[in-house]
Amino acid sequence: xxxxxxxxxxxxxxxxxxxxxxxxxxxxxxxxxxxxxxxxxxxxxxxxxxxxxxxxxxxxxxxxxxxxxxxxxxxxxxxxxxxxxxxxxxxxxxxxxxxxxxxxxxxxxxxxxxxxxxxxxxxxxxxxxxxxxxxxxxxxxxxxxxxxxxxxxxxxxxxxxxxxxxxxxxxxxxxxxxxxxxxxxxxxxxxxxxxxxxxxxxxxxxxxxxxxxxxxxxxxxxxxxxxxxxxxxxxxxxxxxxxxxxxxxxxxxxxxxx
Amino acid sequence: xxxxxxxxxxxxxxxxxxxxxxxxxxxxxxxxxxxxxxxxxxxxxxxxxxxxxxxxxxxxxxxxxxxxxxxxxxxxxxxxxxxxxxxxxxxxxxxxxxxxxxxxxxxxxxxxxxxxxxxxxxxxxxxxxxxxxxxxxxxxxxxxxxxxxxxxxxxxxxxxxxxxxxxxxxxxxxxxxxxxxxxxxxxxxxxxxxxxxxxxxxxxxxxxxxxxxxxxxxxxxxxxxxxxxxxxxxxxxxxxxxxxxxxxxxxxxxxxxx
Numbered sequence: 001x002x003x004x005x006x007x008x009x010x011x012x013x014x015x016x017x018x019x020x021x022x023x024x025x026x027x028x029x030x031x032x033x034x035x036x037x038x039x040x041x042x043x044x045x046x047x048x049x050x051x052x053x054x055x056x057x058x059x060x061x062x063x064x065x066x067x068x069x070x071x072x073x074x075x076x077x078x079x080x081x082x083x084x085x086x087x088x089x090x091x092x093x094x095x096x097x098x099x100x101x102x103x104x105x106x107x108x109x110x111x112x113x114x115x116x117x118x119x120x121x122x123x124x125x126x127x128x129x130x131x132x133x134x135x136x137x138x139x140x141x142x143x144x145x146x147x148x149x150x151x152x153x154x155x156x157x158x159x160x161x162x163x164x165x166x167x168x169x170x171x172x173x174x175x176x177x178x179x180x181x182x183x184x185x186x187x188x189x190x191x192x193x194x195x196x197x198x199x200x201x202x203x204x205x206x207x208x209x210x211x212x213x214x215x216x217x218x219x220x221x222x223x224x225x226x227x228x229x230x231x232x233x234x235x236x237x238x239x240x241x242x243x244x245x246x247x248x249x250x251x252x253x254x255x256x257x258x
Numbered sequence: 259x260x261x262x263x264x265x266x267x268x269x270x271x272x273x274x275x276x277x278x279x280x281x282x283x284x285x286x287x288x289x290x291x292x293x294x295x296x297x298x299x300x301x302x303x304x305x306x307x308x309x310x311x312x313x314x315x316x317x318x319x320x321x322x323x324x325x326x327x328x329x330x331x332x333x334x335x336x337x338x339x340x341x342x343x344x345x346x347x348x349x350x351x352x353x354x355x356x357x358x359x360x361x362x363x364x365x366x367x368x369x370x371x372x373x374x375x376x377x378x379x380x381x382x383x384x385x386x387x388x389x390x391x392x393x394x395x396x397x398x399x400x401x402x403x404x405x406x407x408x409x410x411x412x413x414x415x416x417x418x419x420x421x422x423x424x425x426x427x428x429x430x431x432x433x434x435x436x437x438x439x440x441x442x443x444x445x446x447x448x449x450x451x452x453x454x455x456x457x458x459x460x461x462x463x464x465x466x467x468x469x470x471x472x473x474x475x476x477x478x479x480x481x482x483x484x485x486x487x488x489x490x491x492x493x494x495x496x497x498x499x500x501x502x503x504x505x506x507x508x509x510x511x512x513x514x515x516x
Contacts, residue, residue, distance in 0.1 A: 231509065
């Protein structure tokens, strides 16, 4: 199936403004994209992570400006920038093919495909869980606005600096490409009679597919998955938060891979 | 160990204003506390959950007021009330002893103890995961402000209406009381050499203990736990979001209980 050529501009991922201590530290530590400047609020506490940030900025020759807290907070786009802000080039975008091929000699593909997750806290938490579980990349559908704003980057605790991200025109066609490449696509769907825990899964290439808040997977995405699994619920509330469901799915893969 | 008598006023839990469709529907469906009124924004879409809310309010004889969207949003305390708001009595509080004893003939205690989780989205998501995993209650330390504000109740998707909640003066003394009652206390601590997956756990009474964002468990809480376990990380970012870690721990208990 022909897919449109994907641009490498990173314009769709965004991520130019990074806020919060952990997110800024990982931006500098990962060293994957140019950082223009770091702002620190005057009168910050003496948390070790702030020394880390200053040391990493110096090592990478990134200018550090000490500004007043009101000035920093006025420039911040999240509620709690924690006295730290950075400006950087957009997040780099990788081709879906690159995610499919993986690193030579690296682990088999372990991808997270997000079909319409819109809340930035959920998006960030999902990318953090995926990175922590050893995922080799995440796939996000194109969106009208930049995908990774400061709130998502902060919620990811810097995971967006490490996890390769691919932006695709549509999730169903991406799933077709993954299946064609021999990657097992597993969708989370509360209505499935199969349990996540019973997934027959070891070290083969896999893509976990999660739908958006409330709506779940789109009909077409559901149809394209090789398998659908549910996380059995024992309470009165019918479903899990998408970030919690994603954490369970990602670490299910991690534990099967030992 | 003597513990101060706990009040049953619910003043410490709060929860008098409930916002968001799922949270308001569960408030009405659970029927555990008096609801004074429901506000619906005029010009709401025709989602089935809104009909559910209207039907449940009528059945429970709760007055429904149709107000303009700006009026509802001005009264809302969260960013996205989704055109629905309710006012109710505070959430009922249960004694720690009640959680320890459990329901006669019910499952063995399965408690979630939160040692300083402050972000309302994390708090709500944790209570939602616990309820979904079949937890029999949650334990929260006393706090200067009401514990369950509209953002936490909304993030819990109404799980706070079902999950029994106990407010304690301090987590370490609560852990001592749990241990004395024969409840196995398991703390999540990234520095532990033991993996969550290797926990020897079946259907015995258990309490999962999670620390706050960033700081983790307090020293004293860590010392009081019968066992500490870690969720092994495979990426570059050192730790998981507390709500994701809690989901993994809660569903680990759920799957062991079959």
